[in-house]
Amino acid sequence: MFKYAAVLLLLSWPATAEVHLDYTFSQWERLHEDDRVAYIARSIEMLGTIAGPEPAQRAARHYGQCIVRSQLTASQLASFLREYVRARPELRGSSVQSAMNDYLNALCGRPID
Numbered sequence: 459m460f461k462y463a464a465v466l467l468l469l470s471w472p473a474t475a476e477v478h479l480d481y482t483f484s485q486w487e488r489l490h491e492d493d494r495v496a497y498i499a500r501s502i503e504m505l506g507t508i509a510g511p512e513p514a515q516r517a518a519r520h521y522g523q524c525i526v527r528s529q530l531t532a533s534q535l536a537s538f539l540r541e542y543v544r545a546r547p548e549l550r551g552s553s554v555q556s557a558m559n560d561y562l563n564a565l566c567g568r569p570i571d
Contacts, residue, residue: 483543486554491536498539499532501558517569524566538565 486494505522530538542561543549549557 481554483550483552483554483557487540487543494540495533495536497554498536498558501555502532502535513569520569521562521566524562528565 481497486497489497502522502525505518505525525535539554539558539561542564543557546560549560552560
């Protein structure tokens with residue numbers, strides 16, 4: 459039950475900055491820490507609302523469940539994502555979403571088709 463409460467708390471994190479889905483990682487990294495965390499919280503929240511083909515929905519469920527199991531907060535995810543990309547210069551020019559997908563694949567493994 460605690461895991462679900464933690465996810466609800468994470469998903470209700472107040473977003474102080476307008477969420478732009480097209481931020482590059484470098485743009486996101488220059489945001490204030492609270493805004494970076496809010497962006498990641500909103501990205502996680504969006505996993506639960508993915509509407510589309512079944513494979514996309516399965517992937518969203520896979521990553522959402524992994525985040526719940528990991529018990530990571532949005533703040534921790536933002537920090538870990540930042541360190542993950544700093545260690546991988548080839549990701550620095552990518553979008554935050556692309557970098558997050560790469561990080562989630564490393565954290566959770568790829569979804570099974």
